[in-house]
Amino acid sequence: MEQQHDKNSENILSLANNLRWDLGVNLHDAVVESIYEDASRIARKTVSSKGNKAAYNLERKIDQLVTSRWLGFPIMLLMLALVFWLTIAGANVPSGLLAALLLDTVHPALKSFAAAAGLPWWLDGVLIDGAYLAMAWVVAVMLPPMAIFFPLFTLLEDLGYLPRVAFNMDSLYRKAGAHGKQALTMSMGFGCNAAGVIAARVIDSPRERLIAIITNNFSLCNGRWPTQILIATIFIGGAAPAHWAGLVSAGAVVGIAVLGIGFSLAVSWALSRSVLKGEASAFSLELPPYRPPRIWQTLYTSLIDRTIFVLWRAIVFAIPAGVVIWLVANVHIGGQSLAEYFIRWADPIALLFGLNGVIFLAYIIAIPANEIVIPTVLMLTVVSAGLSGVGAGAGVMFELDSIGATEEVLRAGGWTLLTGVNLMLFSLLHNPCSTTIYTIYKETNSLKWTLVSTFLPIVLGLAICFFVTQLWLLTA
Amino acid sequence: MLMTAHPGITLLIGISGLLALAAAFWPQKGLLARIARGRLNTQRVLLEDALKFFFDCEYKNISCRLNSIAGSLHISADSATRLLSRLRSMGLIQLQEDSFRLTDAGRSYALRIIRVHRIWERYLADETSIGQMEWHGEADLKEHHLSLEAADQLAAQMGNPVFDPHGDPIPSARGELPAYTGQPLSALKEGDIARIIHIEDEPRAIYAQIVALGLYPGMQVYVMDITEERIQFAANGEECVLAPFFAANITVEKLSAREPIQQKAELLSSLKAGESATIKGLSANCRGQQRRRLMDLGIVPGAQITASFRSASGDPVAYRVLGTTIAIRKSQADNIFIERSDAKP
Known part of the structure; x- marks a missing residue:
């Protein structure tokens, strides 16, 4: 009986399958078509629309303005420049306050408390100079710019302006095999690459989304701007005549950022034509109506979803990294610290790329955040060059108040103009920070694409630094 | 030791390394x-x-x-x-x-x-x-x-x-x-109407030429003239000429003469800003996710569509369909067939 039943149902299924051959190739289309037909018939019968002609006309006027041939791009650049200016100008004061509180007040207080409690020196070092300091540093330099940049960006998004930017930029990205919305994720990346990677969710085509994620790291993020500005001021500005110094170094930093955009387009192009050729692609871009932004909701979501979310991931990675940073400078084997061992060993290799062992080590151990690369470089330079009277001791990251003092430390560490140029290039073209790498893994759910996004920029960066250095030496 | 080498030599090593990779x-x-x-x-x-x-x-x-x-x-x-x-x-x-x-x-x-x-x-x-x-x-x-x-x-x-x-x-x-049930396109007679049901994908050279003509399964063909040397036919209203040897790689299913002959349709990409049209269909060259996405957005036969405005760089163009505005790239709009509405807004 049971068997008979199975047999019957199998026959019915196979008959159904055979009948589908007679229906032809366009079955799916026909089904969708009839669904739409039914839906619109029902809608015609039951829905009446008043329609706000005036509002629609105003919207059309705005659309024609922001997508016009001559004004479209200038308006876009102006808006972006405004957002960046507000971020940089607005973040300075709160960043200074946070640094004064967390680094200059709480840190010494913790140290004296530890001393009073009789904590052994190594425990005090690992916990306070290592873990706490790294975390405090990340919070002080990351929080204010993100807390300004993300809400501003979300406001523009909410207003409906950002989809128009994607609409205007699409033809450029189409030629690179990418989606116009990548212009948005790229701009977001200028704030924070991890946030840029998350923002790639707006791209619904799988291939274009992967491209946007992998190339987001080529946007010079907030954590790297200060490094670029510092090094450009010291080495590039320093090499130019005094009255041109400011302009030349500013030009160099902008040049690096533009180079990053160039790389993001070039790598998108190459990826979409090689490894990502086969990934599915479906372009679609909706242009929602303009609407007044919901300020409070925007503030809340951008602070919670973006700022706190990214900051939390950064802190989680910064704490163990702080411990490692302290340990490499303080664990000694045969009279030398681990850091010195590595730096001696890596120096000859790093010099081929116009960098040095300190930079290599700093980029490895300061992986949680680009913000702590320069403090780590300074600390390691002091340790390896045996400078005295600078900094706060082995394993304690520090920054110097004056640019001149920073320059002295770096020059004592053997830095030249060539090192400066290569550091700027390598700062643009190296692996994403651990927060971003983790975010890429979370977003793509693929180890393969995470590894590609991590190692592709390093290989590219090392290759570029190598050729720049060797050509420089050849012509020098 | 390495760093003391002449930069010319290291450069050569670097370049050959890149080439090897x-x-x-x-x-x-x-x-x-x-x-x-x-x-x-x-x-x-x-x-x-x-x-x-x-x-x-x-x-x-x-x-x-x-x-x-x-x-x-x-x-x-x-x-x-x-x-x-x-x-x-x-x-x-x-x-x-x-x-x-x-x-x-x-x-x-x-x-x-x-x-x-x-x-x-x-x-x-x-x-x-x-x-x-x-x-x-x-x-x-x-x-x-x-x-x-x-x-x-x-x-x-x-x-x-x-x-x-x-x-x-x-x-x-x-x-x-x-x-x-099929027969080769080359076996049809003058005046026959048929639907392409299969395009042989081997040999590659012939397949490439058929694809280049824009032919695909599901297309209607109408044979205009057939001789020993060539077969002339209209596919979706577009005139094509093939050698019988090539046409033998296309399998068709004969249709009764009652089926309406499909006219050559205009493409959505030809619509200028402000003009409206009715969607007639999507080309079979638009497939998979892309096709589903467009249909989900309301690009289905019978829907009204209006070209709204161009992007600052000219492509894509924003279209208004079903009360929403969507951007469509030219390469996609080339796959959407329309019939212009008589009344212009």
Whole structure:
């Protein structure tokens, strides 16, 4: 009986399958078509629309303005420049306050408390100079710019302006095999690459989304701007005549950022034509109506979803990294610290790329955040060059108040103009920070694409630094 | 030691390092890609290809000879003879009169391979953006390595498709296929109306030319003139000319004269800002996710569409459909057929 039943149902299924051959190739289309037909018939019968002609006309006027041939791009650049200016100008004061509180007040207080409690020196070092300091540093330099940049960006998004930017930029990205919305994720990346990677969710085509994620790291993020500005001021500005110094170094930093955009387009192009050729692609871009932004909701979501979310991931990675940073400078084997061992060993290799062992080590151990690369470089330079009277001791990251003092430390560490140029290039073209790498893994759910996004920029960066250095030496 | 070397020498080493990397990893032509391909060419692959060829002959009622087997598999006549005797000893084919026929076991083996092949082609067409010239080659490699269970799973994910993207029926899991109803386009007479049901994807050169003409399964053709040298026909209102040798690679199904002849449709990309039209259909060249996405957005036959405004760079263009504004790239708008509304807004 049971068997008979199975047999019957199998026959019915196979008959159904055979009948589908007679229906032809366009079955799916026909089904969708009839669904739409039914839906619109029902809608015609039951829905009446008043329609706000005036509002629609105003919207059309705005659309024609922001997508016009001559004004479209200038308006876009102006808006972006405004957002960046507000971020940089607005973040300075709160960043200074946070640094004064967390680094200059709480840190010494913790140290004296530890001393009073009789904590052994190594425990005090690992916990306070290592873990706490790294975390405090990340919070002080990351929080204010993100807390300004993300809400501003979300406001523009909410207003409906950002989809128009994607609409205007699409033809450029189409030629690179990418989606116009990548212009948005790229701009977001200028704030924070991890946030840029998350923002790639707006791209619904799988291939274009992967491209946007992998190339987001080529946007010079907030954590790297200060490094670029510092090094450009010291080495590039320093090499130019005094009255041109400011302009030349500013030009160099902008040049690096533009180079990053160039790389993001070039790598998108190459990826979409090689490894990502086969990934599915479906372009679609909706242009929602303009609407007044919901300020409070925007503030809340951008602070919670973006700022706190990214900051939390950064802190989680910064704490163990702080411990490692302290340990490499303080664990000694045969009279030398681990850091010195590595730096001696890596120096000859790093010099081929116009960098040095300190930079290599700093980029490895300061992986949680680009913000702590320069403090780590300074600390390691002091340790390896045996400078005295600078900094706060082995394993304690520090920054110097004056640019001149920073320059002295770096020059004592053997830095030249060539090192400066290569550091700027390598700062643009190296692996994403651990927060971003983790975010890429979370977003793509693929180890393969995470590894590609991590190692592709390093290989590219090392290759570029190598050729720049060797050509420089050849012509020098 | 290294750093003391002359920069010219290190540069040379660097450049040769880059070249070596490129030679190893270059897609399609690199060493790794070649090695991966080379490993696939086994005896089993040849055997399965031969079975597929026999099945195709049988399905189309063509007699199958030694020479044609050797030719289609790109092997010498000697190897073909050895291959056939191996197939016979395995009980997969038998000699009937003077041509080879598949045994039942051979037929079901061939159907399994064909099922995997066509499911994979369907997958490439719908779920990836591999170009249509590459489907067949990719599926030819994959068919020998994808298990039937994996193919069944893939088919289930895609909603159990019954046709491959060339218009060929996919054998059911039980090994059934509909009867062959088509005839070559070259066999039609003047004035015949037919629908393309299949475009043969081999040989590649001929397939490339047919694809270049923009022909695809599901298209209506109307034969205008047919001579020994050429066949002239209208496909969706567009005039095409093919040599009969080429036209033989297109299989059609004759339609009764009552079916309306499809007029040449205008393309959405020809609509200027402010103009409106009714959507007539989507070209079959727009497929898979892209097609579903457009239809989900309301690009379905019968819908009203208005071109609103161009982007600052000219492409894409914003269109208004179903009360929302969506941006469509020119390459997509070229695949959407419209009929202009008489009344202009």
